[in-house]
Amino acid sequence: MSADGDTAQARTQKLEGLGTRRKRVEDARFTQGKGNYVDDLKLPGMLFGDFVRSPYGHARVKSINKDAALKLPGVKAVLTANDLKPLKLHYMPTLAGDVQAVLADEKVLFQGQEVAFVVAEDRYIAADAVDLIEVEYEELPALRDPNKSMTADAPVLRDDLKGKTSGAHGPRKHDNHIFTWEVGDADATDKALRAAEVVAKELIVYQRVHPCPLETCGCVASMDKINGHLTVWGTFQAPHAVRTVASLISGIPEHKIRIISPDIGGGFGNKVGVYPGYICSIVASIVLGVPVKWIEDRMENLQATAFARDYHMTGEIAATRDGRITGLRCHVLADHGAFDACADPTKYPAGFFSICTGSYDIPAAHVTVEGVYTNKAPGGVAYRCSFRVTEASYFIERMIDVLARKLKMDPAELRRKNFIRKEQFPYTSALGWEYDSGDYVTALDKAMQAVGYKELREEQRRNRDAFARGETRKLMGIGVSFFTEIVGAGPIKNCDILGLGMFDSCEIRVHPTGSAIARLGTISQGQAHATTFAQILATEIGIPASNITVEEGDTDTAPYGLGTYGSRSTPVAGAATAMAGRKIRAKAQMIAAYLLEVHDDDLEWDIDRFRVKGAPERFKTMAELAFAAYNKVPPGMEPGLEAVSYYDPPNMTYPFGAYICVVDIDIDTGVTQVRRFYALDDCGTRINPMIIEGQVHGGLTEALAIAMGQEMDYDELGNLRNASLLDFFLPTAVETPTWETDYTTTPSPHHPIGAKGVGESPNVGGVSAISNAVNDAFAHLGLTHMQMPHDHWRVWKTAERLKLTGS
Amino acid sequence: MAKMHLKFTVNGRAVETLAEPRMLLIHVLREQLAITGPHIGCDTSHCGACTVDMNGKSVKSCTVFAAQANGAEIVTIEGLAAPDGTLHALQEAFREHHGLQCGFCTPGMITRAYRLLQENPKPTDAEIRVGISGNLCRCTGYQNIVKAIGAAAQRLNASKEAAA
Numbered sequence: 024m025s026a027d028g029d030t031a032q033a034r035t036q037k038l039e040g041l042g043t044r045r046k047r048v049e050d051a052r053f054t055q056g057k058g059n060y061v062d063d064l065k066l067p068g069m070l071f072g073d074f075v076r077s078p079y080g081h082a083r084v085k086s087i088n089k090d091a092a093l094k095l096p097g098v099k100a101v102l103t104a105n106d107l108k109p110l111k112l113h114y115m116p117t118l119a120g121d122v123q124a125v126l127a128d129e130k131v132l133f134q135g136q137e138v139a140f141v142v143a144e145d146r147y148i149a150a151d152a153v154d155l156i157e158v159e160y161e162e163l164p165a166l167r168d169p170n171k172s173m174t175a176d177a178p179v180l181r182d183d184l185k186g187k188t189s190g191a192h193g194p195r196k197h198d199n200h201i202f203t204w205e206v207g208d209a210d211a212t213d214k215a216l217r218a219a220e221v222v223a224k225e226l227i228v229y230q231r232v233h234p235c236p237l238e239t240c241g242c243v244a245s246m247d248k249i250n251g252h253l254t255v256w257g258t259f260q261a262p263h264a265v266r267t268v269a270s271l272i273s274g275i276p277e278h279k280i281r282i283i284s285p286d287i288g289g290g291f292g293n294k295v296g297v298y299p300g301y302i303c304s305i306v307a308s309i310v311l312g313v314p315v316k317w318i319e320d321r322m323e324n325l326q327a328t329a330f331a332r333d334y335h336m337t338g339e340i341a342a343t344r345d346g347r348i349t350g351l352r353c354h355v356l357a358d359h360g361a362f363d364a365c366a367d368p369t370k371y372p373a374g375f376f377s378i379c380t381g382s383y384d385i386p387a388a389h390v391t392v393e394g395v396y397t398n399k400a401p402g403g404v405a406y407r408c409s410f411r412v413t414e415a416s417y418f419i420e421r422m423i424d425v426l427a428r429k430l431k432m433d434p435a436e437l438r439r440k441n442f443i444r445k446e447q448f449p450y451t452s453a454l455g456w457e458y459d460s461g462d463y464v465t466a467l468d469k470a471m472q473a474v475g476y477k478e479l480r481e482e483q484r485r486n487r488d489a490f491a492r493g494e495t496r497k498l499m500g501i502g503v504s505f506f507t508e509i510v511g512a513g514p515i516k517n518c519d520i521l522g523l524g525m526f527d528s529c530e531i532r533v534h535p536t537g538s539a540i541a542r543l544g545t546i547s548q549g550q551a552h553a554t555t556f557a558q559i560l561a562t563e564i565g566i567p568a569s570n571i572t573v574e575e576g577d578t579d580t581a582p583y584g585l586g587t588y589g590s591r592s593t594p595v596a597g598a599a600t601a602m603a604g605r606k607i608r609a610k611a612q613m614i615a616a617y618l619l620e621v622h623d624d625d626l627e628w629d630i631d632r633f634r635v636k637g638a639p640e641r642f643k644t645m646a647e648l649a650f651a652a653y654n655k656v657p658p659g660m661e662p663g664l665e666a667v668s669y670y671d672p673p674n675m676t677y678p679f680g681a682y683i684c685v686v687d688i689d690i691d692t693g694v695t696q697v698r699r700f701y702a703l704d705d706c707g708t709r710i711n712p713m714i715i716e717g718q719v720h721g722g723l724t725e726a727l728a729i730a731m732g733q734e735m736d737y738d739e740l741g742n743l744r745n746a747s748l749l750d751f752f753l754p755t756a757v758e759t760p761t762w763e764t765d766y767t768t769t770p771s772p773h774h775p776i777g778a779k780g781v782g783e784s785p786n787v788g789g790v791s792a793i794s795n796a797v798n799d800a801f802a803h804l805g806l807t808h809m810q811m812p813h814d815h816w817r818v819w820k821t822a823e824r825l826k827l828t829g830s
Numbered sequence: 831m832a833k834m835h836l837k838f839t840v841n842g843r844a845v846e847t848l849a850e851p852r853m854l855l856i857h858v859l860r861e862q863l864a865i866t867g868p869h870i871g872c873d874t875s876h877c878g879a880c881t882v883d884m885n886g887k888s889v890k891s892c893t894v895f896a897a898q899a900n901g902a903e904i905v906t907i908e909g910l911a912a913p914d915g916t917l918h919a920l921q922e923a924f925r926e927h928h929g930l931q932c933g934f935c936t937p938g939m940i941t942r943a944y945r946l947l948q949e950n951p952k953p954t955d956a957e958i959r960v961g962i963s964g965n966l967c968r969c970t971g972y973q974n975i976v977k978a979i980g981a982a983a984q985r986l987n988a989s990k991e992a993a994a
Contacts, residue, residue: 050925053933054917054940056867056907063866146857147850237871237879237934237968288869288934289968321872549932549969717928720971748876748966756959756972 034630039569040562041776044713047554048569049547058286061241061256062318069243070099072304072317073149075139075156076327077131080165080398080741081178084127084158087139092155097148099311101156102140102303104128114183115272115302118295118520119372120191121201121363122183123401125299131160132180132361133400134741135326140303142315165398165741166199169335169358172395173197180361180396191363192372192394201363201394206377207454212389215350219341223426228810229414231333231358231399231735232728233325234406235753236548238288240328241318244304248312254281257301259576260294261586263544264523266578268297273305284576290548291725292404295366295588296329325746329366329402330735333358334376334414338422346432348441351385351453353418355392357403363394364401366588367410368518368525374410375509375675377454381419382463382507382679383441388453398741407725407786409510409589416506420791424798425807434795435476435503439467442505449772456509458677459779462705462769467505470681470703473765476501479685487803496691499698502684502796506788510780511594511676520585526671527595528582529603531560533664535653537646538570541603544584545596546576550718550782552592555710556600559776563604564611565631565645582667590678590780593710594771599670601775606666611648617657618643676771676779680704682792688800690827693819695731695797696760702788703765707779716764719785723762726789728754730797732814752812801825836900840865841909849896856880856891858899859906867907867937871966878965881938882906888945890964907937910944919982919989920944929978931969939965943979951987955980 029037039045052058089101104126107113114122127138139156143149164178171177179185179198188195192202216222242257253275259265262282270277287294300317307315319328334355341350357373359365367374373392380388405411423441427434442463443450450458471477479501486499515524528544541560545552552575557568575581584596608628615633616623619641626633634642643651652664685699702719709715732752736744745751770777790811797813798806801821809821822828833848840863847862859865859882868891871879875893882891883905910918920940923929930936939962946953946961953961958976967975 046925047928047930049933050930053930053936054907054921054924055911056865056937058867058933058936060866060869060934062870063860065861065864145861147852235968237877237932237966238869239871286933288871289932291968318870321874321877551931713928717931717970717974720973721931721969722971724971725968747874748872749874753877753966753968755963755966756976757963759959759972761973762971 031630038561038565038567038631040558041708041710043558043711045554045558045568045711047551049551049553060238060286060288061243061258064243064256066243066245066314069314069316070142070144070311071146071149072307072315073141073146073153074137074323075141075153075158076323077127077134077136077138079131079160079162080134081163082131082160083163084129084131084138085161086159088157089139092141092152095148095152095155097144098141098152100142100307102126102306107306112272112302112306115297117362117364119363119365119367123362123364125302130182133398134743135323135400137299137327140307142307142311165739167397167737167739167741169356169395169397172199172397180398199396201359201396202372204373204392205390207389208387209389211387212350212352215387216339216341216352219349220344221342221429222339223422223429224339225422225425225808227336227338227418227421227808229332229334229336229417230811231330232406232733233330233735233751234291234293234404235325235751236289236291236293239319239321239324240294240298240300242301242304243314243316244308245314246308246312252279252281253305254283255305256283256285258287258294259284260290260546260548260588262546262576262578263583264520264585265297267523268521269305272302282578284546287546287548292331292406292588293329295404296364298328321748322746325751326743327400329364329404330360330400331402331404331406332414333403336414336418338418340422340426342426342430346430346437346440348383348385350387351380353379353390357392357394358397358399359394359403360397360399360401362401365403366405368512368520370517371410374405374412376411376415378412378456378507378509379415379419380452380454381416382443382505384443384447385453390454399737405589407722408783409508409512412508413787413790416787417791420504420506420795421808424795428802428807435467435471438503438505439464457674458507459674459771459773460769461507461677461679462767463505463679466679466681466703466705466767469765469767470683470701474683474699474701476683496689498688498690498800500686500688500796500800502792502794502799504682504788504792504795506791507677507679508784508787509675509677510590510783511672512589512591513675514673515671523585524671525585526669527584527591527599528667528669529596529599530582530667531603531607531665533607533649533652535650537566537649539566540572540574541600542574542581543596543600544582545587545592548587550592551714555714556597558710559597559600560604563601564607590783593778593780594676594774595670595672597778598672598775599668602670603666603668606668607664610664611645613660614648614651614656615643618651618655673773676707676774678704678706678779678781678784680784680788682788684792684796686796686800688797688818690822691829693815693822695813695818697727697793700760701763701765702785703767704781704784705767705769706781706784707769707771707774708777709766709768710778715781718782719764720762722783722785723789724754724759726786727759727793728752730790730793730811730813732812734812834897836896838899838901839903841905851895851897853896854892855894855896855899858896859891865906865908869934869937871934876966878942879935879938881942881965883941883945888942907941910940918944919985920979923978923982927974927978927981929970929975935965935967939967939975947983947986952983
């Protein structure tokens with residue numbers, strides 16, 4: 024009991040700091056329909072923009088006639104590439120060192136590409152005007168298959184790059200070639216593969232999918248011509264970077280641009296990039312002098328804004344006969360679509376794909392990634408994962424299973440045998456990453472015990488016998504995945520986007536009455552930053568989380584930061600929050616020493632106060648110190664209690680986890696049921712377990728969607744055949760199983776509070792666990808690998824190919 | 831296009847508005863009446879973000895012409911709390927059980943659950959899952975939504991029994 028009557032436990036509880044299941048402060052507005060999303064914004068005189076889009080995958084634009092549209096009452100403007108050319112705005116830079124057409128310049132390169140932008144009084148008139156614009160096209164042969172991008176007779180897609188022998192990431196060997204990226208020791212890997220007792224080889228395709236947040240992309244641009252100020256509200260996962268890009272593109276000084284990300288209805292990577300809709304809205308607002316709103320519909324979202332994956336990965340894995348992995352080689356053909364608009368740190372055109380040695384101690388590895396153009400939408404964003412990490416994780420986790428079949432070993436046993444051991448951390452992988460911390464054996468053991476792995480394998484043996492005897496038409500599959508992520512980009516020495524170092528920031532002001540506001544360079548899209556960052560701070564500075572406002576997303580008020588994606592908020596901005604908090608505490612300590620008339624060193628921190636060592640009844644609470652900061656600071660000290668931290672992380676963080684999935688497959692229909700899914704996550708220090716569990720549930724459901732049904736389905740002409748929620752699979756509550764969550768805690772040694780980030784782990788680990796389970800169901804019948812998605816049709820086709828079906 | 835004169839009740843308030851015959855109910859609600867709780871998430875009536883209650887049924891207001899709502903009684907998320915501001919059991923339960931993340935599907939989801947619990951006051955988890963299968967959520971994996979709706983049902987039933 025302290026001198027003011029509250030027990031230490033009561034004071035800690037009052038803070039709702041680290042580790043508590045604090046209820047979300049965001050929920051009050053969202054449950055009452057009082058969220059503030061971009062389409063909710065209505066400004067006086069606001070107009071509405073809409074696009075004419077290409078119906079073709081590849082075509083020459085011969086003419087555009089906008090006369091009829093301009094005559095329609097209520098239509099204010101129609102923009103085409105020719106209108107943007109004098110402003111040099113018909114192309115914009117992408118985040119990957121390429122350019123992308125804002126409005127199609129003579130050619131369209133994918134279905135849904137932006138051709139003309141109509142501005143009208145309301146969205147109905149805008150849609151009418153879109154119909155009245157006549158575009159004459161000459162259809163060209165479309166390039167769908169990335170395997171054919173670099174053939175001699177492939178159509179050249181990018182006239183603007185024709186003949187250029189080098190690009191942003193090195194030499195180009197074909198007009199449809201973007202880059203070749205290489206990492207690792209080719210010779211050592213060759214040697215390991217040649218000398219190996221066993222080599223398994225497989226083509227693993229991670230199909231093109233789409234993040235498809237429930238809210239589509241959009242913005243409202245408002246140019247105040249009198250003051251020369253541009254304000255843009257939009258679905259931006261990186262508002263500060265958008266401001267810088269907007270300034271560079273438009274020539275408007277950066278201090279006269281204000282970017283605001285209001286509430287965002289999910290992002291998952293889809294809202295990282297800069298899209299033509301933003302540029303056109305800004306131009307239209309500048310030209311017309313009134314606010315212009317542009318909101319995608321769902322078809323536009325699926326057709327034109329950033330997709331994810333589309334990695335065609337050929338792997339070779341070498342091992343001894345008793346299952347010791349000796350080498351790994353991977354060649355990736357990466358389909359980037361018509362423009363290279365990946366959102367990766369500059370030096371990493373294939374993101375952090377080189378984390379593909381996974382959780383295993385592999386002595387030699389070599390990776391090449393070849394990016395090519397096709398007549399598909401641009402993108403290649405990190406859909407609920409760090410940059411290309413889910414591709415890497417899927418690759419290695421499938422390869423391990425493929426190798427296990429060949430070795431006739433249990434896949435869990437093979438994993439355990441090759442794990443990086445606890446004592447090897449910090450561990451430098453063959454491809455150059457320094458893993459910060461891990462305890463893989465403990466996590467896998469806990470997972471296997473929790474699901475009763477041995478018993479499940481027994482049950483599977485009985486199931487297979489019964490199937491062979493014709494007593495059942497169902498097959499059981501067990502999938503294990505043990506993933507290691509690399510998140511929290513990242514150290515400025517390695518990581519920048521458009522030259523902007525990938526630090527992040529937090530600025531704190533403590534008010535005289537002992538409450539505070541913290542502003543960050545990140546932006547929540549559902550992750551509940553307002554709840555969890557207040558918890559970090561509560562523990563650091565002893566002010567209850569309920570007395571701390573967390574604000575993000577307004578570039579006029581928040582400190583500069585690179586935004587929220589790649590699980591970077593907790594590892595980077597979370598660290599900045601803790602560090603800024605420590606500056607506040609350090610100043611408070613000096614004030615306390617002055618008030619208590621002792622030396623700083625004679626004080627110790629006690630939950631929400633400084634007390635005199637050995638005399639705990641003499642103390643000053645943070646609330647008292649906050650007030651004193653405004654009237655009784657030591658001589659020579661500036662008044663006030665504020666701090667800012669720009670945190671450049673020394674390393675990435677490496678969350679990991681053990682997932683086990685059990686499926687039952689009806690052979691005659693292909694219907695695959697997830698009977699059980701157990702997810703153990705180790706994300707280091709846990710800030711709010713309730714929110715972690717929610718993140719895991721959501722990420723696993725997105726993994727289910729990808730593994731079981733999502734695929735952007737382009738035909739030979741470049742038509743996207745499933746650009747609506749009728750055809751593009753998003754699981755409902757009926758298809759979604761109940762998820763079991765669990766954890767171990769291995770703090771990050773270099774993060775101020777030991778946290779690693781979790782939002783993307785379940786997607787990274789979930790896809791391979793489900794896919795491994797489906798493949799495992801057929802493993803005893805000779806199947807090595809079946810490509811995703813494992814929808815009913817494909818699973819049934821696999822059964823048919825294995826001659827298991829009745830017909 | 832000639833506009834129609836429409837009258838209906840939204841959240842207990844009588845409203846009149848002019849709308850073209852082609853205008854969708856969701857646009858009238860959001861853009862003319864500033865009721866922005868219901869959202870637009872798709873164009874094909876799959877996502878359910880626009881769900882409102884019309885004459886005692888859940889409807890997707892992106893697939894209803896405003897003209898069809900003439901004379902109707904409409905309840906949106908904004909109308910679920912009591913006039914004194916007391917939240918509906920569902921609104922409380924979604925917060926209590928972490929049934930939302932980005933919040934975009936939430937108004938439609940809660941409005942659908944509001945009707946579901948009148949259609950079936952004591953649903954099983956499986957019945958809840960079927961009952962909300964017209965509403966998509968990309969964040970939560972539904973697990974905590976199902977829990978929240980179950981908890982709200984129990985609370986509503988308990989207070990009904992206490993009143994009886």
